[in-house]
Amino acid sequence: MTHSHLRLKLFICAVIFTQLACGAMTTPAQLPAYATPTATDVIITSHVQNIPTMATKTPQKIIIVGDDTTWNIREGAGLDYPVVGIAHGGQEFVKLGESGAWVKVPSGWICSRAFGGNGECNK
DSSP: OOHHHHHHHHHHHHHHHHHHHTTSOOSGGGSOGGGOOOTTOOOOOSOOOOOOOOOOOOOEEEEOOSSSOEEEEESSSSTTSOEEEEEETTOEEEEOEEETTEEEETTEEEEGGGGTOOOSOOO
16 A cells, blocks of 8 residues: 555544534445545444533633732733733622732632632732
C-alpha cells in the first residue's frame, strides 16, 4: 500500500468515525460506497451515544460591600498591575474567577476584601 493510499484510508476512517460519533450514520449499511471494507479493515458497528456536554456554570453575582467605599479595579491580580477602573460600594459584578486574594470580574481584578473576603491586599 502506498503512502497516499494509506493517507486516503486514514482520512476516510476519520470521516466515518466522526459521522458515527455524531449519529449521522448508525449502521454499517449506511457506509458510503467508497468505504467498502477490505479484509484488513476494522469496522466499528456501533456509534457513541450519550456524549456528555460540558456543564455551564451559572455566573455568580457579587456586590461591593459598604455604601461609600471605593476599590481599584486592576489589570491583573496584584498591586503591581495598573489601575483600569474604580468600583464603588453597592456595585454589582459577575465573578469570573479567583487568584489568591483577588477576584476576577469582567472589567479586571478586585481585592476580595471589597466583597467581604479577608484577602491580604490593599485597595
